[in-house]
Amino acid sequence: MPNPNIRRAVSAALMTTVCWPALTHAAESITQSPTAPTITVAAADTATETAINIPAGDLRTALESYIRQTGSQLIYRADDVAGLSTQGAQGHLSAQQALDSILANTGLTVHRDPSGAVVVSRKSASSADAAPAVRNAAAAGAVVAQPQVAQADTIDTAVAGAPDLQEIIVTGLRSKRNLLNASVAITAVNEGDLDQKAARSTAEVLETIPGIFVEATAGPVSNNYSVRGLPGGSQQFVRLIEDGMPGIYGGLNDDEVFQNDISIERVEALQGGSSGILTPNAAGASINFISRKLNFDEAGGIARMTGTTYGDRRGDLWFSSPIPGLKDTAFAISGYYDSTPGVRDSPFRYDTYHIKAQLEHKFEDGWIRFTVKDWDEHDPYYADQPYAYSNGQISSVAGLDSQYGNIIGKGFANISVPDSCYANGQCFRNFSMQEGIHAKGHQFRVDGEREFDNGLSVFFRGRYTETDWNFNGVFAGSGTGNGGLASAVDYLTPSSVSPIYSLLQSGLAAYPTTAQFGIRNLTTGQITAASNTAALNALNGNGLLQQTVLNRQLVKLRDWGSDFGAKWETSGDSWANSLTVGGMIYATDINTDQSGVATVINDVSNGSNIYDVVALNSAGGVLGSISNNGLISYGDWGQGISATHQTSKSVYVNNEFTWNQDLHVDFGVRYEREDTDAVAGNSSALAIPAGVGGIVQTNPNAFNGTYSYTSGHESPVNVTAGVNYTIAQNLSVYGRYAHAYQTQGTNAVATALTLYEAGVTYSDYGLTGTIRGFRTEFNNQNWGGGVDVDNPNLNQAFFADSQTNGVDVDLFYRPTYEPLRAFAIHAQATYQDPKFSNVKVGYTDVNGTNIAPQVAAFYDGKIPGRTPKLLYAITPEYDLPDNKGQIYLRYKYVGRIFADNGNQVELPGYGVLSIGAIYNVTQATTLNVSVDNVTNELGLTEGNPRQGFTQEIVNGYFYGRGIVGTNAMVSLTVKF
Template identity: 35%
Template sequence: MKNHKRFLLSAITLAVWALTQQVQAQDGAAVPSPDSSASGTDQGTADDKLNKVVVTGSTSLKRTVRESSVAVTSADRADLDRKSPRSTASALELIPGMMVEDSGGEVSNNYTVRGLAGGGQNFVQLSEDGLPVFYHPGLADTILKQELSIDRMEAVRGGTSGILTVNGAGATVNFITVRSKEEPEGALRLTGSDYGTKRIDLRYGGAIGNGWYAGFGGFYRTSDSVRDIGFTADHGGLLRAYVGRKWGDGEFSVNVKVVNDHNTFLLPTPFQNPSNPQPVPGFNGNYGTLLSADNGVQYGRNTNGLQTNDLNDGIATKSTSIGYNFEKRLNDAFTVRSKGRYTDFKNEFNSIFTFDNNSLRTAADRLNPASNADIQAMLKRFPGTTPAIRGVASGVIYSGAKLADVSGNGLLTDNISAKNRAYRQNFVNDLSLTWTTAGNSLTAGLLTVDQNEQNGNDGNTRFLGEVKNNPARLDIVAIDAAGKVVGQLTDKSVLEYNPWGVGLSRSSLSSSNLYLNDEYQVNERLRLDAGARLEHFRYRAWRPQGSVVTIPGSTRPDGGDADNIMVNNTMPAFNGQYDYVDNGSSNHSSVTAGGNYLINDNLAVYARYSKSYQANNENPVTRIGFGELGARYQRRGFSASLTAFRTNFKDYQFSRLLEGDTLETRVGGDIIVNGLEYELQWKPLRYARINLSGVVQKSSMNIKSVNGPSAATVNTASLGSHPERSPDQNYTITPTLLLPDNKGELYLSYHQVGKRYADAANSFVLPAYHTLDVGASYQLSPALSLNFNVQNLTNTIGLTEGNPRAGFTEVASGKYFFARAILGRNMQFSLTASF
């Protein structure tokens, strides 16, 4: 660890020294176009990234990265192909300071920025073509996929991100799609992997005459998971199309995107020895999973009867989005722009989740009546019997000394089987007017979001299963002296119906945002800008109430148990009543101001202050402020962007669903972070390049409040001072060998993540880890290229999270616990034809 810190300090010191030397050498120089005299320009210079024009976080549409006064990152198609992201979250690792937890599979991963606690998507907005996918970004990655139709990714951290979008005070990540408007062109890509991927991507478009243009794109694939789940994990795809027309002073286009896709959610996996985490005996930490064909299809109960929770259907998404884009120059000074999108979104999240850490234990412990009230109740219900474990599918009975044979390691656990529904109708629109003069660009806009949603986990179950790769379900039974089963606590492994609530809630959200953003060029060296947003927000919800009911058919006419299965007697169910939530309308504001100064033709500095917030439905907003000082330098094959920042999160909210509760308990506190983000690229030789990007930061948290059903049981004095899952360092260094004649490249990528805390009490350390990726690209012909990538070459086991169901303190009563580990070594390759 100390070596990694010394390396980082040395690299940053070198960059600062280079800046200082060049300032001394170039002081007083004019401000022409940047120096691009680096050797080896056939492969592109290190200056290219700073000279790219960025549209995200800007309203003038003319600023380059070098001239910008916000922390901005641009990754083009070549950067994305080199990264070969297995998920949308994985692509976010290209952004300095972004902490990504992409261990859950292709979708529903976590990411955070600038020292904010991990475990969600707070303060980071995902956008497509400049419009937020949803108001809250959760599940946005189920329809915002990594595909050949994505032209580039742009990300703004802080600054104008809190002005030009909603709920993106920390960052806006904007994926910009290809819009071919001139000569027809396209590409076809075939992708495979060592975990069974069979995928085809296609896009094509261009001018069709008389100012009109059109195009389409999409992908279809089937793929097994890197982790062995026992069935095909991912299948489906998306299709998009667009058509538009350009004329002398304007343009109009419409687009449509249809998604029908299925993904598997990889739940946390079993580990032991919290001080030195290792997989439990017999479990493969790189490729194992607690998903299986045996527990993949289960039956829950609700007021409509039985419900099927089917992992083969996975995270099933069906979505249709229809959008438009309009731009017209009214005269030399004024331009009006409007874009919008309507999305009809249906998602059924069929998945398995872990229960708390205390449920991961030996079979002997689980059957001990002295510490398990349900075992006591079973023995009372069936007197003269002994508790035992029985395989649901195998029928094998384990009792006495044989309990050590359960799972091959003596362990079992509780899990949750669920089909969480999220049905949304979302409309977003952004209308703006820009007034441009010789040195100024002033934009006024109205951004609106309206969303109706139904969601809930109705029909979920808590069930018992083995703890091994591809586990089988288990029953708890009562046996007589002859070993015959005379009664059951569980039914086909089900311990409890609807522990995570009943019914489907309904909600309505509306957001109207007036914003102003002004960009003023004082002279050739100095640019200033300022912006403000005022949001009018309204949220209402109807949350279903539950009552304990008798399960139909569970009793005989005389009132006795009809099947001698205890779990089948009663259950919570929706009673037809709702709790209405309406905190009325609220108004909140965001402001920012910044400036960029070109010291000479190679060095620019900037400063920025911003103050914004995140809306939390009916809960109070969480306020956030950023202060930034940055420098950008480029000359002779070397470029660097350094941003020193201070983050002030006021009343940050995080929550846990504690055992026995149907609503979450929320904790609030203040977080202060000081850090340095950096992006460096150096091309010391004609055929060599080195990239370094990352963050070093120090964050602290002060707990101030606890609210919710279990607030009285939470001891705030026991909570820690460091935000959950937020590392003090996170960086990637990538040396690359460039092949002659632009034929391709070979690269090695080293990624380091510092230690984090899995829980609010800071009692459970997630150790630091590093991974090594290798890859290559080769241009077989001018129109045909090959790409190859291996992730986690050394098969490192790195933990991205502990167990979110463990409460605010994750230390279990025993030595076993759940955690989610990064994926094991895996290989992906693709062949792309351009035409």
């Protein structure tokens, strides 16, 4: 739980300084009658000379300066000016003279509309082709640029819809390019798309991106996602970045230091291509969460309250204002407070706050922004739980609801686990599901850009992140797997049928007069003897016991990061070039304590109970405890102590060349030198502290106070090249090659990934979309082995290539026929065909026979575990009249996956139906209602990945992790 004094102080500060004035203003705006927006454009005197100072450089920036300095109105296409440079304009000039100077040698000319607007277009375009008025220019995809003027107090609500192909993107490219002429696979997710998605976690935002498979079933954090056929079960090759920079270099998952909130205005997702050049360890994809721009003209903000059917209560706020007395300076403060039990039933609540403060100052030729973030976050965590399997159908185990159930009960609140006294000096470690995942952290960041003459500019991003990440999670079946999921009767039978046979044998030796064993419920104290088979078989309606690992891991991470460089933009009569040369420096220190991992026995039920195993005499009396308050083993995941110092230094070049406005050719290269020094604790069998109950008195893997030292370095070279050809203003094609790496610490060989892709983008007749074909090569990797159920000798690890051919589709259609324009449909789909090839296994002797060829043949052609072939989502939507909002349906389908590399346990595909409505109560107030998994579909995202790599279904049961059942979320958003 967060410190209550801090929580009260933060809440009071927000209420008195931000929330109360903001909500008061919002309430006043709701009660006032809305007025129609008005736009007043002052016509500039084109003949009067005035002082003009517009430096050379980016043409669009120069045109924006021209508008401010002359008060003129311009109409131009973003595609026409993208990537062009200008000589600028200086001196006492008329508006016309200044514009002529800016457009000199750019290939652009000026036409004047009868209404007085100035239209900038290519010289090849005739005046008849130019948009005749402001209203037509906007419809034609042009930019209507005009001086900033006062408007009525109305606020438009963003809605989901077709992507704007002329929208300038900022992810993966250094010059100003748009969705049409970009030579990378970019998906733009606007604020309306985010509102329509109504994501329950940050990971669910990624479901709006074709080609990414999201396993958003772990809770708010530590979820898994994979891209373009790469194996699931981690976040490898995919980075979440904020405003162009990752929050950490490595050591934790990105969603453990970043959470999506109302301060984020839009998302840009870059797959492959320059992702591995401009972001470390992001060869597969970089997902850029882009913050709202600060208010430099007048104060304003957004407040949102959210509630769910599973008990989540959350409040978000973003407020920004210019600072009186400080010209061109603004600040923003944002954050959220959340209290939730999690999407699955729980006896605990988890409270979280995040705060972000920003201060930005604009210069004539640049800007600088400071950002400070602070968080204190508590989250539940869900690992696997038992499922039943019969006649090809997966269902709940009796007593444990697959849709809402959770094995975490009150007995898991706080458990004292014996630990090595060398680890923390206290000889015990507290495991707490009441605490859950508890992360406290801070981030300090500075960003800036400065423009110079002759198209030269410099940029800098630097940040420091620190977090103490305290993970408490239960892992049912880990280590023992399905074999540990057995009847209570078998557990208490002192023969080989018992999963704790050796423990029972030790119990018989310790208590020679034992007549039978029994279990004692630690919550109620009730003892059930082995002879009471009726009671044992009736336990929770299933008669089962299991073994659950208590994993506590404390990670203290301190991470410095920077990205800096210079950009030079130049152009000629028919060409333009943007060259970026930059560097990145990261330094990370990580201290990890995962000692004291232990295993308990618990039943299979919602809010399960922990049991002691006890020895009973012939009269049923307790002779002694075999376990220690349910704990049956210690040091299960090793000694757990380590420390790492990691540095990464990169230099990169990214060049973007444009010929005749239509042909774009890009290439990038990044050389990285990564060095790691690491220490790992050594282990020995040590006695647990005196006085601890149970017959297990030794930790076989205890940290013994000594260390082993290792070091290593890697020097990967990441490269990419791409080309885009714009055939028409609504049609383009592109192709891209990339070869990039994931660094591996002390491993001298970074993990390589090669990607090929080509695509076409089109927009006309109401249809806007992109189709991309891709190939992913993940070669010569080491894969965990599995078991052919008919031949257990094939349980061998192997080397193999994983290669995937696939296609992504992202389409949006809105009829152009006016009576039907309120209807639209958005479809995203990925089909991919991943498979193992070139399988290699070393000499493997079984009874004098080398079975390596059999092992290779078994895995050849198999599908990598947790990788679906088919993903798609279809969203029909209807826009309410008078801009009142939108009603939508979404059907998401995830194709079958295998829980293992041997393809022995198939998890069937599943479809999830969602419905929702976004209703504009007023022009400043929006109600958003979303119901997810309307049909209460049972869908599994994984089998037990910790048991092994190929599983069998034992006695009709197996371990998996699934989506939650039907649930709803309601939010009310007020803009002021």
